[in-house]
Amino acid sequence: MxxxxxxxxxxxxxxxxxxxxxxxxxxxxxxxxxxTQRPDPPSPPAATSAAEPTESSAAGPDDEGSSTMDAAEGSSTTDAAEGSSTTDAPEAGPTSTASEQQESPGPEVAALAPSEPVEVRLPSIDVTSPLHPLGLADDGTLQVPSGDRYHEAAWYDGSPTPGEIGPTVIEGHVTGAGGVESVFFELGALRPGDTAEVDREDGRTVTYEVYRVDQFPKDAFPTVDVYGPTDVPELRLITCGGEFDEQEQSHVDNTVVYARMIEG
Amino acid sequence: MKRTTALAALAAPALLALSAAPANAHDIDNATVELMAPLEELNDSGGSGEAWAKVTGNEVWIKVEVQGLLDSSPHAQHIHLGGAGECPDPAMEGSGFEGAIRTTDAIDSYGEVRVSLTGNDADTSEAAALDVANFPADGTYTYERTFEVPDDVAEGLHHGDGVVVIHGVDHNGSGEYDGEQMSDLDNSLPSEATDPALCGAFQETQMSAPGGGVQTGGGSTSGMENTGLIAGGALLVAAGAGAFALNQRRRTDS
CATH class of the missing domain: 1.20.5 (Single alpha-helices involved in coiled-coils or other helix-helix interfaces)
Structure with missing residues (x-):
């Protein structure tokens, strides 16, 4: 040895x-x-969730500082009184809404007659995408873009067309198979003040200003907050975000951008 | 006698107006109306939530989500009708603890209880308004149920007049319903048990809302594309470390 x-x-x-x-x-x-890993999609800073609630939008599309309690209360009481008139007659909405509000801001954007959206542009994150209509799946959830149009954004055809009163819903994938970036990968990087533009079939373009960017766990998705009635034409841009759950093969959160019409 | 005729005179046009309204509006039997209400805090309850309902004819489906109310305590929840169809100003001075709003204080705003949002297949009429055993018993919960309502309630809901009110506020922070003041609805219960905590006036939605979140992610951006590299690297490190340790042991052994 x-x-x-x-x-x-x-x-x-x-x-x-x-x-x-x-x-x-x-x-x-x-x-x-x-x-060299691709990073997770951007998330909104936690602080933006403190932004004003959807209902207070009535207080003034042009008034950024309208998130006070008074504004929110004032609008919620008028909301109840005129709920049906705004939904039944979208075109007549803005004028009647404005006249009933005690503090309607100066130039109010007039709502438009229905016309389906054809393209969405988000200049601050370099996104331009054609739009196609999608409906609800059998289980009541929103269908998502698939096949040849997987990487294009889509408009929920049950939601108001852009420029009509109410929240127009546009969704897009954050990633594709194998983690490749998709059309709304950067959505969480939008910030209040950024603009979104949506072209309509009738040739008009509706411009929106972002007032809130938020991220919610899918199992605690605030349905009323996102899809609930609004007093002016608004926009919701939705994608996935947060951690990726390997078992479920999906992201655990949804990123939602809230914007309201400023020009059309 | 004189008074009844006066009342009848007042009531007649009102009845006419009522009976005329549904004819002009949608046919309730076939129409589905979708309603939503963010639930706003009353009495500094510390809670928040939302209510979402679909009403087809006399059938009501409703989902109520509540966060942040007093835990381990029942929260009576109702749909009120017949008032102004709105919630009271949270700053309103009420008759309760240190000016708290009690249920009857704001009856002009939201009206009377017409639907009791009970669970366990219990009665949903106003008779069950204080059926404590069948209401949610925690401060954070999701409630979902489908049930039938009488014609006049269905009509009120179709017109968007319903107001959702959730009750139960721990004014004195004791962690349970107590205090000297008894309830304005049932004098065997503390007022804390029935004072309104959250309120939301239903509004007709502008769309048929999708259920839950949206599945707009196809794959993870964390790990998929470099799995091979990372696994290989880790394997090399492990093998190297293992060989090194083994070699060291052999040298010390000999």
Whole structure:
């Protein structure tokens, strides 16, 4: 046994060197692998959720500071009184709404007659996408773009057309199979004050201003907050966000951008 | 006698107006109306929530989501009708604890209880307004139920007049319903148990709202594309470390 010691020592040294080399190479490969990973889609800062609630939009599309309690209360009481008139007659809405409001802001944007959307543009994140209509699936959830149009945004055809009173709903994927970025990958990077433009079939373009960006767990999706009635034409841009649940093969959150019409 | 005729005179045009309205509006039997209401805090209850309902004829489906009310305590919940169809100003001075709004204080705003949102297949009429055992018993909950309502209630809901009110506020922060004042609805209960905590006036929606979140993600951006590299690197590190340790042991052994 003892006679073999020198040879074993040399072999041991070589083995040690190989082991160290393996570790070093391994660390480098790991670093490259992790370093070149595509990042998670951007999320809104937590603070934006403190922005004004949807209902207070009545207080003034042009009034950024309208998130006070008074404004919210004032609108919620008028809401109840005129709920049916705004839904039944979208075109007549803005004028009657304005006249009943105690503090209607200066130039109110007039709502438009229905016309389906054909394209959405989000200049601040370099997004331009054609739009196609999608409805509800059998289980009542919103259908999502698929097939050839997987990477295009879609308009929920049960929601108001752009420029009509109410929340127009436009959705797009954040990622595709294998994690490739999709049309709304950067949606969570939008910030209040950014604009969104939607072209309509009749050739008009509706411009919206973002007033809130938020992220919700899908299992606690605030349906009323996102899809509930509004007093002016608004827009909801929806995609997925947050952590990716490997088991469910989906993101655990939805990112929602709230905007209201400023021009049309 | 004189008074009844005067009342009848007042009532006649009102009845006419009522009977004329449904004819002009939609046919209630076949129409579905979808209603939503954000639930706003009353009496600094600390809660929030939302209510979403679909009414077809006399059938009501409703989902109520509530967060942040007093835990481990029942929260009576109702649809009120017959008032102004609105919630009271939260700053309103009421007859309760330190000016708290009690249920009857705001009756002009939201009207009387017409639907009791009970669980366990219990009665949903106003008779069950204080059926404490069958109301949600926690401060955060999701309630969902489908049930039938009488014609006049269905009509009120179709017209968007319903107001959802959730009750139960711990004014003194004791962690339970107590206090010296008894309820204006049932004098065997503390007023805290029945004072309104959340309120939302139903409004007709502008769309048939999709259920739940949206499945707009096809794949993860964390790990998919570099799985091979990362796994290979990790394997190399592990093998190297293992060999090194083994070699060390052999050297010390000999």
């Amino acid at each position: 003892s006679t073999e010691q020198p040879g074993q020592g040399r072999r041991g040294a070589i083995l040690t060197a190989l082991a160290v080399l393996a570790v070093v190479v391994g660390v480098v490969v790991l670093a490259v692998g992790i370093g």
